[in-house]
Amino acid sequence: MNISYFDSLIDARREGYVSDHVHLGLFPDAGPVETLGAAQTRMALHHLAPLGLRDGASIVDIGCGFGGALRLIDGQLARARLTGVNIDPRQIDVAKDSNWRNPVDWLLCDAAQFSSGRAQWADCILSLEAMFHFPDPAGFFAACAQALRPGGRMVASTILFAPEAGGASVASVCQGFGPWPDPYMTLARLCAMATDAGLIVQRSENLAPMCLPGFDWMCPTCPPEVTDNPVIELRRLFEAGHATYPMIVLCADDQAGGKTQK
Numbered sequence: 044m045n046i047s048y049f050d051s052l053i054d055a056r057r058e059g060y061v062s063d064h065v066h067l068g069l070f071p072d073a074g075p076v077e078t079l080g081a082a083q084t085r086m087a088l089h090h091l092a093p094l095g096l097r098d099g100a101s102i103v104d105i106g107c108g109f110g111g112a113l114r115l116i117d118g119q120l121a122r123a124r125l126t127g128v129n130i131d132p133r134q135i136d137v138a139k140d141s142n143w144r145n146p147v148d149w150l151l152c153d154a155a156q157f158s159s160g161r162a163q164w165a166d167c168i169l170s171l172e173a174m175f176h177f178p179d180p181a182g183f184f185a186a187c188a189q190a191l192r193p194g195g196r197m198v199a200s201t202i203l204f205a206p207e208a209g210g211a212s213v214a215s216v217c218q219g220f221g222p223w224p225d226p227y228m229t230l231a232r233l234c235a236m237a238t239d240a241g242l243i244v245q246r247s248e249n250l251a252p253m254c255l256p257g258f259d260w261m262c263p264t265c266p267p268e269v270t271d272n273p274v275i276e277l278r279r280l281f282e283a284g285h286a287t288y289p290m291i292v293l294c295a296d297d298q299a300g301g302k303t304q305k
């Protein structure tokens with residue numbers, strides 16, 4: 044399945060105009076003091092920190108884009124087993140197309156299917172700014188619970204909209220950055236799905252305020268009227284405080300021995 048907002052990004056990546064990260068970036072200080080590319084690296088490192096990466100680990104990135112986070116891991120670890128999961132075959136082709144020093148498996152499938160037929164083979168799972176796309180988030184968490192070894196760690200982030208968010212802005216974002224099947228998903232529901240799957244939610248952190256300066260790199264300021272530009276409308280929702288960007292830190296029970304997916 045081709046994710047349509049990647050159509051132009053794929054050419055831009057091949058020509059070297061954009062980085063290998065496709066997300067909003069993390070600007071911890073007020074104001075755009077660093078480039079979007081540097082902020083994207085910072086965002087990826089912020090997600091990787093709770094995973095406790097170590098040599099010998101099996102690490103999975105679900106919704107891996109062009110492989111930016113996996114490439115950071117590849118630079119840090121000399122003996123790891125990496126897996127990139129994506130539904131869009133064109134992104135996997137771009138991600139594959141560089142030198143990797145660790146072995147990488149590329150899985151072309153939906154996020155809920157990446158562990159079909161296999162259990163307890165992953166030590167760390169990452170999913171950075173991708174869950175809002177997933178048609179079956181409960182199935183995604185179930186697949187993660189199945190894949191993780193006892194005591195394995197997971198970090199997943201997404202974008203959520205508040206019930207009071209303007210419908211026209213939300214519609215513009217969902218149209219431009221689709222699929223976005225459930226824009227009014229809540230953090231409580233996601234955490235309940237993860238818990239039902241057998242995962243332990245350790246903490247969550249809203250990164251939205253630290254994403255705001257990135258919009259200066261991506262689009263003009265918001266005009267008063269709603270537009271059909273999804274980046275401007277995403278900016279409007281972030282600036283109004285109607286969007287959150289939860290990063291959820293989870294782990295597999297180190298006693299339970301994993302759960303079996305039906």
Ligand SMILES: C[S@@+](CC[C@H](N)C(=O)[O-])C[C@H]1O[C@@H](n2cnc3c(N)ncnc32)[C@H](O)[C@@H]1O
Nearest residue numbers: 064065106107108129130131153154171173176
């Ligand atoms: C905003 S991009 C983030 C990419 C990457 N995580 C990064 O940090 O650069 C969202 C990613 O989710 C992927 N994606 C969308 N739907 C998916 C699905 N159902 N299963 C797996 N991946 C999916 C997209 O193809 C895209 O690579």
